[in-house]
Every structure is written in structure tokens, then in C-alpha cells.
Amino acid sequence: MTDVPAGPGTDEVELARLVRAHERWRGRAVFNLLPSENAVSPAARKYLGSDLAGRYTLPIDSDWHGERIDNSYTGTRYTDAIEKLGNAAAARLFHGRYATVRPLSGHIAALSALAPLLPAKSKVLAIEPKDGGYDGYAPGFIPALLGYTVRPLPADGAGHSVDAGAAVAAIRSERPQAVILGQSFFLFPYPLAEIVEAARSVEALVLYDASHVLGLIAGGEFQDPLRAGVDVLFGSTHKSFPGPQGGLLVTDREDLFRQIDPALVWRIFDNAHWNRIAGVTQTLLELERFGPDYARTTVANAQALGAALTEKGWPIVAADHGYTRSHQIHIDPSELHAKRGYGSGTLARRLERQGLLIDLVGRIGTAEAARLGLAPGDMPRLADLLERGSRGRPTVTREVRAWRRTFVGLQFV
Ligand SMILES: Cc1ncc(COP(=O)(O)O)c(C=O)c1O
Structure with a gap:
């Protein structure tokens, strides 16, 4: 079998496919919990x-x-x-x-x-x-x-x-x-x-x-x-x-x-x-109209997710201080290692396979989730998916996709 030669034409087709695939995956199939990213308004x-x-x-x-x-x-x-x-x-x-x-x-x-x-x-x-x-x-x-x-x-x-x-x-x-x-x-x-x-x-x-x-x-x-x-x-x-x-x-x-x-x-x-x-x-200009609601929801989500993950036994830092006043919560790396025998990088790669994106250094962010329309009441369900996803439970990817599809469009725009 000979490989199809790469070239200007084929590379352009491949490029278009990659961009489309990225848009579909990131835009429809995953919950993005990376604190460094967000969703841009239409x-x-x-x-x-x-x-x-x-x-x-x-x-x-x-x-x-x-x-x-x-x-x-x-x-x-x-x-x-x-x-x-x-x-x-x-x-x-x-x-x-x-x-x-x-x-x-x-x-x-x-x-x-x-x-x-x-x-x-x-x-x-x-x-x-x-x-x-x-x-x-x-x-x-x-x-x-x-x-x-x-x-x-x-x-x-x-x-x-x-x-x-x-x-x-x-x-x-x-x-x-x-x-x-x-x-x-x-x-x-x-x-x-x-x-x-x-x-x-x-x-x-x-x-x-x-x-x-x-x-x-x-x-x-x-x-x-x-x-x-x-x-x-x-x-x-x-x-x-x-x-x-x-x-x-x-x-x-x-x-x-x-x-x-x-x-x-x-x-x-x-x-x-x-x-x-x-x-x-x-x-x-959008933030002048919706900034307070967006920021309040984002921080409330982070605090609720911190509490829900703690309930599941995750070592989230600053529990005595309400977890956070920002859009981030942090997993304690040494406690994670002591409890599970692996670090935040392994955890993040496992969750990525299930459609749940957190970062490799143990930060979880809630800003994009708020933009999608997730509210503090949704955080126990999200924590449950994170917990089962981290254990490699087979149905999680399907559940993530099905739930993600219910959030169409962006809030606060
Ligand atoms: C505190 C802080 N400042 C600056 C930057 C750099 O930002 P940018 O990627 O927009 O250059 C980062 C990136 O994560 C950051 O965490």
C-alpha cells in the first residue's frame, strides 16, 4: 500500500478537516474546565x-x-x-x-x-x-x-x-x-x-x-x-x-x-x-451589560464545585476558606498522590478522554461553564462526572456528550 502523497491540495483538505473537527469536539462534545480559556461571543x-x-x-x-x-x-x-x-x-x-x-x-x-x-x-x-x-x-x-x-x-x-x-x-x-x-x-x-x-x-x-x-x-x-x-x-x-x-x-x-x-x-x-x-x-461592551451576573455565576460555580468535589473525597485546597473567590479551584498535588498514587497530569489525561478538560497542573476553572449556562445547582452533577471519569467508568463519555448537547449558545452575550 502506498501512502497518499501530502501536497498543497491534500494539506488544505486536511487543514479544513482538522479545524472542523476541533470546532465540533470543543464546541459540542466537551466541558471545558481550563481556567485559562473561555468561549468567545458570536x-x-x-x-x-x-x-x-x-x-x-x-x-x-x-x-x-x-x-x-x-x-x-x-x-x-x-x-x-x-x-x-x-x-x-x-x-x-x-x-x-x-x-x-x-x-x-x-x-x-x-x-x-x-x-x-x-x-x-x-x-x-x-x-x-x-x-x-x-x-x-x-x-x-x-x-x-x-x-x-x-x-x-x-x-x-x-x-x-x-x-x-x-x-x-x-x-x-x-x-x-x-x-x-x-x-x-x-x-x-x-x-x-x-x-x-x-x-x-x-x-x-x-x-x-x-x-x-x-x-x-x-x-x-x-x-x-x-x-x-x-x-x-x-x-x-x-x-x-x-x-x-x-x-x-x-x-x-x-x-x-x-x-x-x-x-x-x-x-x-x-x-x-x-x-x-x-x-x-x-x-x-457585553461585560458592561452582563458582567456582574457572569462574574457572580462563575465564582459561585467554583465554590459549589469545590464543595461537591470535596464531598467526593477530592483534595481541593482552601476548604476552610470557602475554596476560592475566583474562577479557579485547585487540587492539592501531594494529597492527590497520597490518595490515588498518581498526579494531576495523569488525572487530567484520563478526564480528557472522557470529554472533561482540566489542566495538567491541577487547576479547574468554571468561567466557560458559566458562559454555557451551568449554574451552582449543576455542580454536583459535574463533580459526579469528574469523579466517575477519573475512575475510567465507561459510560461517562456518553453522559458528558448528552449533557453538553443540552447547552446551546452562550449566556451573558
Ligand atoms: C498571571 C499571568 N500573567 C500573564 C500570563 C500570560 O498571558 P498570555 O498567554 O495572554 O500572554 C499568564 C498566562 O497564563 C498568567 O497566568
């Missing part, structure tokens, strides 16, 4: 596939950055207007006067804040990955790229929460130029009043990476960083924030925005992605 998806996808625009639209740079583009009358709508909606929703929806991702939003504000040799405090912090702030990554020293901001409370006293002591003794808040394992809000006061006392900036909790902040459900005195808020637009992949940045401080905004173009990136910006703007 209107935002339409904009992602629009003509905007291939366009360039002017470097930075600015009434107060001075002259526009000459070697830029015509044909931008609508992209300019779309960007203004997006920036204004982000500023309203996150309570800052200045916003940009240009950053291409959460990581790039972090670079967009750090590179212009902090010169090489700056010292920053960030939560270590071993305490649930983002790997990007570990010494070999963004700090190495930008020439910073990074020191730990302790997050060793329940579920890697930050204790006010320990944070204040670290800030006072390290005297950094900036404190970077935000975690990839993110369950509880920070004691912002104490952190901001301590940072002010050593003239440090407070930067809040809200990549995981941006949609909850938008819905008024987690904490309100800029109103609590944080200097710059930024993050991904596709985790609890239910938009297309991207990033945004908001601040109430004109002096900082004057440094950040002009530095984006040609330092952090050149052109922004206008189809994504239209999609993210749509999501911001």
Missing part, C-alpha cells in the same frame, strides 16, 4: 473573521503624544474609531482614565507596562512560581530580558494567598522599584490597602497582573485594583475575561500612561491586531 467571533484581520493602522492615535509619525497608513478611519471605543470601554470598566487595548497578549501587556516604566537594574517583587506566581516573572524570563532583579513576594497562605503583614514586611525590607501582583494559581484577592501603602512608603509602583481574574474584576466580583490605589492594571483578555486572545492595560495615572502608550509601537510590537481589538471591544 459577535466577537464575527469581528475576528472580518476584513480587519489584515489591516494596519497609524502608530498611536494621540491628541497629546505630539505629532503622528509620517510613514504610516491611510485607510484607517474605521480602525481609529474602533480603537477609541475599545479604550473608552476598558477605562470605564476598570475605573482608570487611560487605557489601551493594543497589547497582543497578557504577557505582552506585562512587558508594555514594565519596559517603559522600569529601567534595567530595577528590583521588582513578584510571587514565585512555587507559590502560584506566573512563570514569566521568574528570574530567567521577563526579569532576564529586561535586566531586573526579582525578589519573592510571599504567597504562602491558604491556596497561595498573600498575607498583608508578610507582604508589607517584604516591601519594606526589599525596597523594590515595583511590586508585581497577580498569579497563575489565583484564588483570593490581595490585601491591597496595606500593599499600596507600604509600596508608597518606599516609592515603589504597584502593578497588578489581572490575567486570570480580569473578567471577575470587570464584573465587580473580585477586587477593584485601580480604585484601591494600584498604579497599573493589565492582563489577558481570554481567561476569566471572555474575549479573544489578547491583552489590555489601564491606569488612572496620566504620567505613567504618557510613558507607556508611546513606547508600545516599535518597542513592544508594531501593528496591533484590529480584528482582535474589535472583538475585545465587543466583549468589553
Whole structure:
């Protein structure tokens, strides 16, 4: 038997098949419980596939950055207007006067804040990955790229929460130029009043990476960083924030925005992605209408799922603290190993085969489930499927598919 030769024509057919298969599987056959992902609304998806996808625009639209740079583009009358709508909606929703929806991702939003504000040799405090912090702030990554020293901001409370006293002591003794808040394992809000006061006392900036909790902040459900005195808020637009992949940045401080905004173009990136910006703007406007209901349901689902899984004997962290105040719950890795003899990676691969997607590092998220229409009352049934799925029970895949098919369309759009 000879293999069919791959080639331009056959590869295109194969590509179309793969995309269709992905859409069917992810869109109809699984419950997505990955805390880093979400479902994009129909209107935002339409904009992602629009003509905007291939366009360039002017470097930075600015009434107060001075002259526009000459070697830029015509044909931008609508992209300019779309960007203004997006920036204004982000500023309203996150309570800052200045916003940009240009950053291409959460990581790039972090670079967009750090590179212009902090010169090489700056010292920053960030939560270590071993305490649930983002790997990007570990010494070999963004700090190495930008020439910073990074020191730990302790997050060793329940579920890697930050204790006010320990944070204040670290800030006072390290005297950094900036404190970077935000975690990839993110369950509880920070004691912002104490952190901001301590940072002010050593003239440090407070930067809040809200990549995981941006949609909850938008819905008024987690904490309100800029109103609590944080200097710059930024993050991904596709985790609890239910938009297309991207990033945004908001601040109430004109002096900082004057440094950040002009530095984006040609330092952090050149052109922004206008189809994504239209999609993210749509999501911001949807959240202005439905954000509080969406965020409340997402957090209530996470708490109810934590309780239901605990009842099934799963080792969910921070049970004494109500499991979570975010869209995530966490499986305790060492307890899982002690109880079952395998880790979260094995668990996640088993569940994946049954149509239940959790991540390989033991986080379970409820944001997309809320978008589908699952409510706290559905969490015991979901926990039951997770428990039986983890034991490899044969009927679970069928049950997951049948239940998943009952959720058509998205809520909060
Ligand atoms: C806290 C935090 N910041 C930034 C990022 C990077 O986000 P993005 O994938 O949008 O670049 C992540 C990714 O998971 C994250 O957890």
C-alpha cells in the first residue's frame, strides 16, 4: 500500500478537516474546565473573521503624544474609531482614565507596562512560581530580558494567598522599584490597602497582573485594583475575561500612561491586531451589560464545585476558606498522590478522554461553564462526572456528550 502523497491540495483538505473537527469536539462534545480559556461571543467571533484581520493602522492615535509619525497608513478611519471605543470601554470598566487595548497578549501587556516604566537594574517583587506566581516573572524570563532583579513576594497562605503583614514586611525590607501582583494559581484577592501603602512608603509602583481574574474584576466580583490605589492594571483578555486572545492595560495615572502608550509601537510590537481589538471591544461592551451576573455565576460555580468535589473525597485546597473567590479551584498535588498514587497530569489525561478538560497542573476553572449556562445547582452533577471519569467508568463519555448537547449558545452575550 502506498501512502497518499501530502501536497498543497491534500494539506488544505486536511487543514479544513482538522479545524472542523476541533470546532465540533470543543464546541459540542466537551466541558471545558481550563481556567485559562473561555468561549468567545458570536459577535466577537464575527469581528475576528472580518476584513480587519489584515489591516494596519497609524502608530498611536494621540491628541497629546505630539505629532503622528509620517510613514504610516491611510485607510484607517474605521480602525481609529474602533480603537477609541475599545479604550473608552476598558477605562470605564476598570475605573482608570487611560487605557489601551493594543497589547497582543497578557504577557505582552506585562512587558508594555514594565519596559517603559522600569529601567534595567530595577528590583521588582513578584510571587514565585512555587507559590502560584506566573512563570514569566521568574528570574530567567521577563526579569532576564529586561535586566531586573526579582525578589519573592510571599504567597504562602491558604491556596497561595498573600498575607498583608508578610507582604508589607517584604516591601519594606526589599525596597523594590515595583511590586508585581497577580498569579497563575489565583484564588483570593490581595490585601491591597496595606500593599499600596507600604509600596508608597518606599516609592515603589504597584502593578497588578489581572490575567486570570480580569473578567471577575470587570464584573465587580473580585477586587477593584485601580480604585484601591494600584498604579497599573493589565492582563489577558481570554481567561476569566471572555474575549479573544489578547491583552489590555489601564491606569488612572496620566504620567505613567504618557510613558507607556508611546513606547508600545516599535518597542513592544508594531501593528496591533484590529480584528482582535474589535472583538475585545465587543466583549468589553457585553461585560458592561452582563458582567456582574457572569462574574457572580462563575465564582459561585467554583465554590459549589469545590464543595461537591470535596464531598467526593477530592483534595481541593482552601476548604476552610470557602475554596476560592475566583474562577479557579485547585487540587492539592501531594494529597492527590497520597490518595490515588498518581498526579494531576495523569488525572487530567484520563478526564480528557472522557470529554472533561482540566489542566495538567491541577487547576479547574468554571468561567466557560458559566458562559454555557451551568449554574451552582449543576455542580454536583459535574463533580459526579469528574469523579466517575477519573475512575475510567465507561459510560461517562456518553453522559458528558448528552449533557453538553443540552447547552446551546452562550449566556451573558
Ligand atoms: C498571571 C499571568 N500573567 C500573564 C500570563 C500570560 O498571558 P498570555 O498567554 O495572554 O500572554 C499568564 C498566562 O497564563 C498568567 O497566568
